[in-house]
Amino acid sequence: MARRPGRRRKLSARILVSQLLILAITSAIGFVLFAYAQRDALDHEYQSRALAIAQTAATDPQIVRAMADGAGGDVVQTVAGRIEHASGATYVVVIDLHRIRHSHPQPILIGKRVEEPLAVLDGRTYTGMDNGATGRSANAKVPLRDPAGTVIGEVSVGIAEKQAVGRLLGELPTFALFAAIALAVGAAASYLLARRLKRSTFGLELEEIAGLLQDREAMLHGIKEGVIAFDPQGRISVVNGEARRLLGLGTALGSRLDEVLPEGRLRRALDGTLEGVDITVLTDGHCLAVNHMPVVLHGRKLGAVVTVRDRTELVGLLRELDSVRGLTDALRAQQHEFANRMHTLAGLLELGDHEAALEYAVELGQAEPALAEGVRERIANPLMIGLIVAKTAVAAERGVRVVLTEDSRLGEQPGHLRRLLTIAGNLLDNAVEAVGSGGQVRLALVESPYEILLRVSDDGPGIPPGAAESIFEDGWSTSPDRGTARRGLGLALVHRLVQRHGGTITVSEGPGAVFTVVLPLPDDDPAPLGAVFTVVPNVLEGVR
Structure with a gap:
């Protein structure tokens, strides 16, 4: 400058x-x-x-x-x-x-x-x-x-x-000597103070400090990222408006994190306990990417700077894209299967075996309706029927069998419908991915006057011992990231959604995971049927 x-x-x-x-x-x-x-x-x-x-x-x-x-x-x-x-x-x-x-x-x-x-x-x-x-x-x-x-x-x-x-004139020289000594001591102290202040400002001059302050204020309030700065004692020294919005911070300047945020993954990400880049953290209304960066200048630790980015809509779109890609892969596989069936039927007709061709065509025509009818006998709501049939078809293309239990009963307009769709979709996707080809997933949906029970079980490897508590934390996953999909969010979203509406969710450890969700009735916060699930605060209700 x-x-x-x-x-x-x-x-x-x-x-x-x-x-x-x-x-x-x-x-x-x-x-x-x-x-x-x-x-x-x-x-x-x-x-x-x-x-x-x-x-x-x-x-x-x-x-x-x-x-x-x-x-x-x-x-x-x-x-x-x-x-x-x-x-x-x-x-x-x-x-x-x-x-x-x-x-x-x-x-x-x-x-x-x-x-x-x-x-x-x-x-x-x-x-x-x-x-x-x-x-x-x-x-x-x-x-x-x-x-x-x-x-x-x-x-x-x-x-x-x-x-x-x-x-008096005889005494004045003595007084003047004392004043000169005091002035010399003050000058020496001023010189030492000036040198110390110079070190404290890292050699910056007054105009440079004023310019940095102006630049900092413009940057903090101009960017669309949340920024929080901590001093060496861990107290908040800087926080911009975006950080206040995303984290729900009020008057936080001069406070420590444990004074303004409860214990949890968010606080551990902000104070640097969790190490890594773009740590994903879920709050009640946002999906955040948190980065903690210590600040060291000339070997001196000056604290840390934390940036917080809102990835709610991005994560929702990426997971929607991943779902669309899965459906596309399933449709492509069905296209090949349909082509194979048509070749088989054409071959029978070309051989003149019309009776066998007719039986084969009737068998093919009754397979899909039979699946829908079996679900419709126990589930009355058309949205849930469509979800179960679609998930069953996709799972079948992966070699996984999805079974609706005999005791399943769900009315035409059940409470927590939108949440049930989100929870069931997430748990079924996780179960199908966990068991792999040749596995089986069982879905139970039971509605009573007081609650709705949803249970998803599989015959996969299950949950590792001791992981039942941490499985619902943001970022926990036994699988690596795949493509655009961010791992470790589905179960955390389900857990927050269930807790937010007074329900409970439990999981068994060991081989064959069993997830059990209970939502109380009546539904005190029904979502409209036309709700769009990819907009905040629907990070909890629409992102899968």
């Missing part, structure tokens, strides 16, 4: 640059906020220092005595200057109740009145930032009391702001 001009940097480089920019901005903002916070902390610290100095000056005996006597003078200025020098304060100003200064770092202001009123007349101390004659400073004001405890003045102490600023 071609990349746009101006966007040629790799994904890892973009991630690294973006994260470095974010780290730099956040570090700068953090540095500034920290500096402001530290400045505020230093202001409070210097205000506390000023308060302590002011309290010391306010309790100095010389200052208290001089101010109590009303003398003030050089004593207060001298003591205040000594305290100011010893403590590092910018100024120590002593003010009487008349707001007259008795000390000040600028001698010219001694004896002058202050503009603002005294703040300590209530007897409490005050701190804050003050803009005075010496500039901006951290200030504290403390009441000056005489020995009796009466407020006689105020002591104001200030520490120049430049001292706090100087200290």
Whole structure:
């Protein structure tokens, strides 16, 4: 995929640059906020220092005595200057109740009145930032009391702001070093993260990932195959609309197969337990071809992709075609048999043996009606009669004899008629194929007020021991695929059809298989006589 001009940097480089920019901005903002916070902390610290100095000056005996006597003078200025020098304060100003200064770092202001009123007349101390004659400073004001405890003045102490600023500037390089270390650690982590993300995306760039996503969405919802993808933990990560339709999946994303599908052949085909290509699976409404493909990239197992194709109509048509071919072969064999009979009859006539020719013609004319009459005596429904006669004729061409049992009784309009035709046709076809030439198949159809019993038995090799349960699974067969016919579907279809309508089907093991089907009466879901059996959901009722 071609990349746009101006966007040629790799994904890892973009991630690294973006994260470095974010780290730099956040570090700068953090540095500034920290500096402001530290400045505020230093202001409070210097205000506390000023308060302590002011309290010391306010309790100095010389200052208290001089101010109590009303003398003030050089004593207060001298003591205040000594305290100011010893403590590092910018100024120590002593003010009487008349707001007259008795000390000040600028001698010219001694004896002058202050503009603002005294703040300590209530007897409490005050701190804050003050803009005075010496500039901006951290200030504290403390009441000056005489020995009796009466407020006689105020002591104001200030520490120049430049001292706090100087200290802050001295600390900023340390803060900057910490921020630089944090930025370097973040840059290294960003670089490692970018490399890991690059490996996770298999070297694809952002435009390529976006293009793949668009292509995937178009493909998933544009194809007529069901597609399901699983992550390495076996959870469904992708499922398109066709897969939801065919498998009856609702909200399946993030779920495991055992959470959305019951145990069975379908689930085993989807999770890869069943191995093979185009695994045939029957559901209640579809005949599906399932393919499970593990996904491995650069040696890493990324999960699996499963494709599901609907072969319902195709399988039905193929099996119809196979049935037509069987009938064609039978008709071809009958044509040869008819030609042989005509040659025999012509030979008798040519020899002049007219009596033998007449007897032979009468015998031939009565054989087919006799078969139909024998079936009609026990079976009243014309559709079932036609099926039995047709299957008997086809079996006869293969050297197999089909016998309707003496106890068979079926009314003119029996329940489950369409299902009986499907079940009987499948079981008779399987039995005829199983016994081979020279074998015999017995069919029993018994209708009672409560149920219809259908039994097909043969004298073939039968069902292998232990296979009675698995014989009805999709794909089970003792014979290889023949031509267009897909083996292993007939019995599975019969089994699903019987169970779907509340019936039972059993089979005996060992030589001579016996299939017994019981369908309950009354028929709660009768199929219309004009139903077409090659359309879904008739995969269960018309495909043989």
